[in-house]
Amino acid sequence: MRGRLLALLFLALALLRTLWRRARGERQPGLERFRENYADDGLAPLSAADRAQMADFGRCIACGRCDRGDGPRIATSRGQFQGTMNLVLAATRSLPDYGAAARSFEFLTDAELERKEGLCPTAVPLRRLAAFVRANAPAARVSLPRAQGTKSIPSSFPPADRTSDSARQQR
Numbered sequence: 001m002r003g004r005l006l007a008l009l010f011l012a013l014a015l016l017r018t019l020w021r022r023a024r025g026e027r028q029p030g031l032e033r034f035r036e037n038y039a040d041d042g043l044a045p046l047s048a049a050d051r052a053q054m055a056d057f058g059r060c061i062a063c064g065r066c067d068r069g070d071g072p073r074i075a076t077s078r079g080q081f082q083g084t085m086n087l088v089l090a091a092t093r094s095l096p097d098y099g100a101a102a103r104s105f106e107f108l109t110d111a112e113l114e115r116k117e118g119l120c121p122t123a124v125p126l127r128r129l130a131a132f133v134r135a136n137a138p139a140a141r142v143s144l145p146r147a148q149g150t151k152s153i154p155s156s157f158p159p160a161d162r163t164s165d166s167a168r169q170q171r
């Protein structure tokens with residue numbers, strides 16, 4: 001009961017603060033707040049047209065037909081390309097992964113993507129998907145540090161003790 005009352009109190013205070021800020025004209029546009037909150041996670045806001053396109057990209061039924069001819073590419077890619085289907089199903093489903101997905105698409109030319117589109121039973125627009133990934137890749141960052149330093153994430157993992165490491169090596 002006490003917990004609920006506290007929750008209600010916090011909600012009421014948050015509402016009052018929001019109303020107060022709006023009344024003073026301090027309201028930050030939603031998109032600006034989105035960018036501020038999610039830029040570190042590599043998530044960029046998408047337009048209505050982008051969202052409509054993403055529905056087309058999600059038509060894949062994992063039949064594997066577009067993997068035809070990918071064997072040599074997979075073998076020479078040193079892990080950067082794991083087949084077209086994998087690219088459609090996994091790497092392109094999450095905006096923060098677009099950097100890696102764009103590197104994988106470098107193993108496929110537009111002509112090859114066009115040929116693969118002809119094999120696809122659900123007409124996934126592979127060339128459009130590749131263009132979309134390339135266009136949004138610069139915003140993606142999962143493992144790259146931010147220009148102003150990596151995000152500080154609370155962790156229970158103890159920091160590395162470099163002094164004792166070097167002392168151990170000298171012994």
Ligand code: SF4
Nearest residue numbers: 060061063064066120
């Ligand atoms: S051919 Fe089309 S449906 Fe089949 S795995 Fe490739 S993209 Fe998906």
